[in-house]
Amino acid sequence: MNWRDRFNRFMYGRYGQDDLSRFLLIVALVLLIVNLLFRLPGSGILVLLILGYNYFRMFSRNVPARYAENQKYLQMKGRVLDFFRGRKNRAEDLKENHIxxxxxxxxKIRIPRGKGMVEITCPKCRTKFRKRS
Ligand SMILES: [Zn+2]
Structure with missing residues (x-):
């Protein structure tokens, strides 16, 4: 039996890799580089803990629990991406509109740019005022 077969046999019924494990591996790698550059106390242990947790997950036979962890990770990742997308949209909005x-x-009243002097009527109190758009 060659090494690949042995490995496959060993991994049979075990969880293996997923998005979360790939993310943790990147975090461990970044920490390792940071540790090499700045010699932060404790970061070496943190890298070992992350790698240890990663291997624990890979070799775990409790597939539903690991799957749930991965789902939670994907959910958080989605929220973070939404947050940054929201910021980008606000920045683009300011390019096209004055507030x-x-x-x-x-x-607060949003006025499209590039229309010269405009008379603005406040939608709340009906006050009129003039501004450059
Ligand atoms: Zn008003």
Whole structure:
């Protein structure tokens, strides 16, 4: 029996790799580089803990628990990506629009750029004021 067969036999019924394990491996690698560059106390142990946890997950036979962990990771990752996407959209919005405040009630009003001087009517208190768009 060659090594690949032996390995496959060993891994049979075990969880193996997923998105979370790949992410943890990258985190461990980054920590390792940071540790080499800055010699942060404790980061070496952190790398070992992350790798240990990673191997524990790979060789685990409790597949549903590991699957649930991965789902949780994917959920968090989605939330983080949404957050950054939201920020990007706000930045693009500011490129195309001015945000003015009503001088009376300080309601925020979005005005499209590039239309010269415009008369703005506050949607809340009906105050009229002029601004460059
Ligand atoms: Zn107003």
């Amino acid at each position: 003015y405040r009503c001088p009376k009630c300080s309601q």
